[in-house]
Amino acid sequence: MKKLTKTRSGGPQTIVGRATCSRNALKSGAYSLHLLLDDENKAEFEMLCNDLLQDEKPQNTVQHILVSKLAEIQWRIKRLGRYELTIYRQLTNARITTHEWTNHLGFNFQELLDKCRQLTDSTIESGPDTYLKGLAALEAVYQRFPNEPPELLVLKQAHGFAYHVLITALSIDEAAFEKALRENALDDFKQPFWLRTINQARCSIQRHLDALDANDRVGLAIQAIRDARIREYLLDGRHTRPMQELYRLFFKTVAELRKEQEIHRAQKAVLLNPARTQGFEHDESEQLITEVT
Secondary structure (H helix, E strand, O other), rough: OOOHHHHHOOOOOOOOHHHHHHOOOOOOOOOOOOOOOOOOOOOHHHHHHHHHHHHHOOOHHHHHHHHHHHHHHHHHHHHHHHHHHHHHHHHHHHOOOHHHHHHHOOOOOHHHHHHHHHOOOHHHHHHHHHHHHHHHHHHHHHHHHHOOOOOHHHHHHHHHHHHHHHHHOOOOOOOHHHHHHOOOOOOOOOOOHHHHHHHHHHHHHHHHHHHHHHHHHHHHHHHHHHHHHHHHHHHHHHHHHHEEEEEEHHHHHHHHHHHHHHHHHHHHHHHHHHHHHOOHHHHHHHHHHHHHO
């Protein structure tokens, strides 16, 4: 039994180790007993204190205490602001779950994600307008030549954009395309090359349009998911309460400081202007100070 007791860990034994262990549960640090945390700069805090001392110019011990309290509250507000910024980044960069995708895109979200992965830089740069224009050009040339292909010179001059779309969709050079167009051979399904090329170009353009549409929908869904996460975080009072309490304490301390400054000015006015209090009773001179408070 003694041997078993000796093998059990009693936690850190040094002062530094115990101090480190005591901060394991530290989260925002808004209510921390330590004025400065390990990752905070003492020089920045001293600069904040000096700025407040220059702005407020405390005249007595009470005002010095209130200014020091303001500096501490402001320091904790900045600390909490950094913590919330870290939380926002974590919420923004966290992996999107299947449940979140389903809520914003439906059960076919995987199909939309697959279409997004097919996007290329050239597709994004071209944009949907270019592909819609190409689709309209194909429909125009097909309406004019539904069965037989036009002469090559006519296709190039009168329907140049449609010619470029066909070349791009087939991913072949112009010489091979022109030869195949002149032959207009039938495939295994008795479909001529001209009609087969038109349909292939249509499908290619439609794939690009579907990918662009999926990219837009996924982009909007990602932003909506991030907004929903942050909104849920802000609606949770456990997260927003510390900042609200710190600001409430800050403004309360400012009010106490202003009140103390008014009292000090009133007392100083009475001491520097004794003629003002001649003819007044003692209680009346005190009433002058009380009115300020």
